Amino acid sequence: MTKLIAAMKEPGFSWPICHEANAGKPGRETYEDCPSGTTVGSSSQTGNGWSSEPDQCIRTVDVCRSPGQRASDGNQSSVVIRRSFGDRGDSCIQQIATPRPRRGDPYYFDIPNEQGVKQRFWFNLNH
Numbered sequence: 001m002t003k004l005i006a007a008m009k010e011p012g013f014s015w016p017i018c019h020e021a022n023a024g025k026p027g028r029e030t031y032e033d034c035p036s037g038t039t040v041g042s043s044s045q046t047g048n049g050w051s052s053e054p055d056q057c058i059r060t061v062d063v064c065r066s067p068g069q070r071a072s073d074g075n076q077s078s079v080v081i082r083r084s085f086g087d088r089g090d091s092c093i094q095q096i097a098t099p100r101p102r103r104g105d106p107y108y109f110d111i112p113n114e115q116g117v118k119q120r121f122w123f124n125l126n127h
Helices: 004-006
Strands: 039-040 056-062 079-082 093-099 108-113 118-123
Touching: none
Parallel strands: none
Antiparallel strands: 039 056, 056 093, 079 093, 108 118
């Protein structure tokens, strides 16, 4: 692995492909999936709008229908983003964002099994 990582830093590096395995090049997914009931969002804003870094999990809450629900969701790292849809800015809708978990093994290969169905194998180059 040390030799591979060193070779990857060299100009013109091309990932070796095993055509017989039909695996292709490795993929990378930095973040885990967001929990059920949430959507993927971004924490940072650029001059052109929200960045494309999908580093947040967003849950939409109607605080008028759920009066006992805490906006912080019990997580100290939560960020509440208020969206106003009415003329007076008194909307009951809040979006609660929490950091999206990072994968321990962010790289993967999709390799077909004996039936030709691709299976994903995760790995990490930093270990």
